[in-house]
Amino acid sequence: MSMSESHPPEPVDVDWIVNLLGKVKALEVHPHEEALAAILVEQALENARRTSTDPGVSLAAAFDLIVAAEYYAKVANKGWLYCPNNDSPLLIYPYTNVCTKCVLNGDFHFHQANKLPSGTIGRTTSRLLCVFLKHLFAINSRNLKIFHGTEPVDVIIYDETESVILLVEVKAAPLTTLALAVSVEAQTEIGNEGEPVPCLHTPTDNSFLASSNLQIILPKLEDSAWNYELISLGVKGSNKSTTWAYEQIGRVFGEDDQIFYRYFQFWNIAYSAYNKAARGRGTLPEPVYWLTNACGQPTPRPLSWPQRRSGEGYESVSDSKSSVGIDRTDDIKKGIYQVLKMAVSGKPKQTQIAVKTALLSNIHAVRHYDDYLLELQDIVWTLDKTGKAKKVSDLPPEKDIYNLFDGIITFTQSYVRDEWIEQNFQFQ
Secondary structure: OOHHHOOOOOOOOOOHHHHHHOOOOEOOOOHHHHHHHHHHHHHHHHHHHHHOOOHHHHHHHHHHHHHHHHHHOOOOOOOEEEEOOOOOOEEEEOOOOOOHHHHOOOOOOOOOOOOOOHHHHHHHHHHHHHHHHHHHHHHOOOOOEEEEOOOOOOEEEEEOOOOEEEEEEEOOOOOEOOOEEEEOOOOEEEOOOOOEEEOOOEEEOOOOHHHOEEEEEEEEEEOOEEEEEEEEEEEOOOOOOOOHHHHHHHHHHHHOHHHHHHHHHHHHHHHHHHHHHHOOOOOOOOHHHHHEOOOEOOOOOOOOOOEOOOOOOEOOOEOHHHOOOOOOHHHHHHHHHHHHHHHHHHOOOOOOOEEEEEEEOOOOOOOOHHHHOOOOOOOEEOOOOOOOOOOHHHOOOOOOOEEOOOEEEOOOOOEEOOHHHHHHOOOO
16 A cells, blocks of 8 residues: 555544643733732731631631722722711712611611622632632642633633642622721701701712722721721822722731731621521621621611612612622522533543532532532432433442532632542641
8 A cells, every 4th residue: 555545643532631721721810919819818817827716717808808909999989978977977988788887886878889790790709719719829839720711610720740620610709898988078958948957878979089088997896886997098099090909908908917907807797797697596686797798688677778679678788699609599509500510521531630620619608508508518420321220239330420519619618528629728
């Protein structure tokens, strides 16, 4: 047979994982994200040592701050509330539907929260959680690479040394985002007799946003009563930079590590209040509970509290669509499907690299874990193309079985069925 008549060479089988890694892009961390993550992670771990608390809880608190930087970068002229309370009137830019200052005294004044669209914040929190993980991997000497996934995979974490790949579904959302405030002089309006009278709580615009000294309202507990302090982020200016909030939060927390300690005291009480509410405790929650996402309708509901603009019933301080971490039921149900889809699409394929699958979030499903995940966390599965297997003995003895979840990984509580995940997601 001549050379011209020879058969073409057999095609080389390309390992599907190698092929996948050749298509995806590595996570790119911007300098302002890296700088703030470094400060917050360091302070979170130091705070855990200082307070003898679980490092994961401090990391979850710190994560809310980097998400807040993204919120603050998008602050607008509209959406402010004038609060005349006491001798220090403020314009307040809240992230739950209530006057942040007054609710600390149990006084509910409705005002529309300045929430970002759910699609936008979902992409943002997923990315920022990976920024946190990348820094944590580095300081824990974990040589792991993070990639953006392709449908149905959100994120890919690759351990080249151990030949392991983790396919991840990410659902993340903050527990709380602290309101912004601007100090103003007392506002007046014309009364019935034509004389100036003090304004009450009033929705208003901040026409001087570019020149305003923007401050974070940080609640603090003093002698069993809630007060607050104002932490200055400085003047934003007229530029449209998306990095100023990252830089200013980094400056404030980097210059004084006592601020993170005080912030954590508030955050941990708010987190505890969220946990207690999830368990249906009958007592009234701590006032800072009303600064957490998905906190529901005010208790007790004031007579002035408005009805819903659409549908029946009354407005919430924050509804379930803003649920914390992975606590939104729609997210849990989608996450379960996505993890199974990733596993079925990838685990049975031949590869030289071990494939793991996991759910990833900042905070576990505090309210809904028992109802939606507890009965599923220990499921193992396999494929049976005969359609006749009724028990394990009906399958070939060499048949592989797979975990539904190799891990449900969060800062606050994880459930892990895999040694590699156990080793690499311990943050001390």
